[in-house]
Amino acid sequence: MINPSKQNLIQQITVDCVIFGYENQKLKVLIPKINFKGDFWALPSGFVSQEDDIDAAARKVLQFRTGIEDIYLEQFSVFGKASRNHTAFLDKLLELNEDRLKESENNREEYLWFTKRFIAIGYYALVDIGKVNPQKSAIDQSIEWHDINELPTMILDHQEIVEVALHTLRSHIDEKINAFNLLPETFTMREVQDVYEAVCGRTFVRTNFQKMILELNVLERLEKKYTGAANKAPYLYRFKK
Amino acid sequence: MINPSKQNLIQQITVDCVIFGYENQKLKVLIPKINFKGDFWALPSGFVSQEDDIDAAARKVLQFRTGIEDIYLEQFSVFGKASRNHTAFLDKLLELNEDRLKESENNREEYLWFTKRFIAIGYYALVDIGKVNPQKSAIDQSIEWHDINELPTMILDHQEIVEVALHTLRSHIDEKINAFNLLPETFTMREVQDVYEAVCGRTFVRTNFQKMILELNVLERLEKKYTGAANKAPYLYRFKK
Numbered sequence: 001m002i003n004p005s006k007q008n009l010i011q012q013i014t015v016d017c018v019i020f021g022y023e024n025q026k027l028k029v030l031i032p033k034i035n036f037k038g039d040f041w042a043l044p045s046g047f048v049s050q051e052d053d054i055d056a057a058a059r060k061v062l063q064f065r066t067g068i069e070d071i072y073l074e075q076f077s078v079f080g081k082a083s084r085n086h087t088a089f090l091d092k093l094l095e096l097n098e099d100r101l102k103e104s105e106n107n108r109e110e111y112l113w114f115t116k117r118f119i120a121i122g123y124y125a126l127v128d129i130g131k132v133n134p135q136k137s138a139i140d141q142s143i144e145w146h147d148i149n150e151l152p153t154m155i156l157d158h159q160e161i162v163e164v165a166l167h168t169l170r171s172h173i174d175e176k177i178n179a180f181n182l183l184p185e186t187f188t189m190r191e192v193q194d195v196y197e198a199v200c201g202r203t204f205v206r207t208n209f210q211k212m213i214l215e216l217n218v219l220e221r222l223e224k225k226y227t228g229a230a231n232k233a234p235y236l237y238r239f240k241k
Numbered sequence: 242m243i244n245p246s247k248q249n250l251i252q253q254i255t256v257d258c259v260i261f262g263y264e265n266q267k268l269k270v271l272i273p274k275i276n277f278k279g280d281f282w283a284l285p286s287g288f289v290s291q292e293d294d295i296d297a298a299a300r301k302v303l304q305f306r307t308g309i310e311d312i313y314l315e316q317f318s319v320f321g322k323a324s325r326n327h328t329a330f331l332d333k334l335l336e337l338n339e340d341r342l343k344e345s346e347n348n349r350e351e352y353l354w355f356t357k358r359f360i361a362i363g364y365y366a367l368v369d370i371g372k373v374n375p376q377k378s379a380i381d382q383s384i385e386w387h388d389i390n391e392l393p394t395m396i397l398d399h400q401e402i403v404e405v406a407l408h409t410l411r412s413h414i415d416e417k418i419n420a421f422n423l424l425p426e427t428f429t430m431r432e433v434q435d436v437y438e439a440v441c442g443r444t445f446v447r448t449n450f451q452k453m454i455l456e457l458n459v460l461e462r463l464e465k466k467y468t469g470a471a472n473k474a475p476y477l478y479r480f481k482k
Contacts, residue, residue, distance in 0.1 A: 010253050013360065050358060054321030078319055078362055080295030117291060119254065121319050 018165035023129035035141035067133035259406035264370035276382035308374035
């Protein structure tokens with residue numbers, strides 16, 4: 001989290017971002033590691049200033065972390081348990097990093113500010129990893145893509161936030177696959193299936209998958225991609241306007 | 242909105258509730274009218290105390306307004322535009338009700354508190370109107386069910402909140418129809434179709450509807466309902482466990 005000039009922020013609210021990436025038929029999540037003793041991973045997160053729409057606040061986090069200007073994102077859920085606060089995490093961090101975090105009046109105020117209960121508004125995006133230039137914040141040691149099946153242990157309920165984001169992404173994948181812009185203008189049925197398999201974490205039987213997709217009635221079939229070996233040329237598709 | 246003891250509340254946050262009701266093949270929304278000069282309708286709403294989960298805060302509003310203890314509700318979206326505040330509404334209310342709302346230090350504080358920007362966490366529920374005992378708050382003149390197609394003009398973005406709630410309800414109706422508990426233990430295909438038609442605001446061709454529902458694979462067909470006129474007895478269904 002970026003150290004805030006807190007006067008102008010809405011109190012006790014964060015926007016927490018799950019940035020999914022797709023590359024080589026794999027689904028991954030972009031997660032920074034905090035630059036303090038102890039292994040602290042935390043989702044990219046930001047505060048909401050009085051002047052920013054909540055969507056704009058999330059967009060700032062996503063633009064900063066990915067370098068992509070025009071990112072498609074979705075608000076998906078709010079995490080607002082009364083027990084949800086940073087106290088346990090901050091106490092552990094202070095204990096392990098006593099030398100760097102000397103007690104001062106200023107630090108005390110920061111501590112009291114951060115250990116209030118926070119409500120997190122969850123946003124997710126799905127991007128082409130090849131287009132992303134991952135960016136550390138001032139308090140990060142590193143930022144890396146993690147395979148969805150091998151996530152590090154994150155602070156607070158960030159694991160749950162990723163799980164809910166993934167569930168939402170899966171349940172809307174039919175509507176979203178176009179919005180997320182992961183496929184070229186035209187593509188083969190195999191390429192669509194690859195995206196689905198990465199996101200859904202399972203394989204599909206080719207014939208069943210094709211039947212399911214065509215029934216959604218969102219694709220338009222174009223001419224065959226002639227390669228010389230005509231009998232193996234796959235059809236090309238694009239999304240209906 | 243209930244006049245708050247504001248010390249213990251999370252600032253600039255409300256839970257706004259869209260209470261859908263179903264009765265006689267109609268979909269309606271429960272909306273209070275505020276007891277001041279001028280026609281002000283506003284969604285049932287509440288604040289979040291430091292000790293309450295956001296779900297619990299919404300549940301309190303819904304229990305108070307409906308008299309139903311164990312209500313099924315869903316958080317569906319957050320409304321967080323920077324321009325979203327009560328200033329225009331409160332100014333109009335003060336102008337029309339000068340006699341009742343004399344300026345005082347206390348009122349001034351309330352005004353400043355309420356005219357800050359608010360972020361609204363939207364919740365919706367869908368209930369059987371026959372089971373609801375609608376309840377006014379201290380500031381309401383009345384509270385009534387309004388047909389979804391004949392809503393009154395509401396303050397702020399409450400119209401939009403209803404629209405987004407309705408869109409969400411429609412897009413998940415297949416999964417939710419059981420959770421909302423609008424059908425008896427066993428029911429006919431016609432009864433299911435009635436609920437769908439009320440929620441979706443359109444009619445379905447009987448044969449197509451039946452095909453669609455059976456493909457969802459959530460219903461279990463039971464014995465026929467014998468009425469004597471055997472050739473007209475409809476099948477009964479129930480939800481699969």
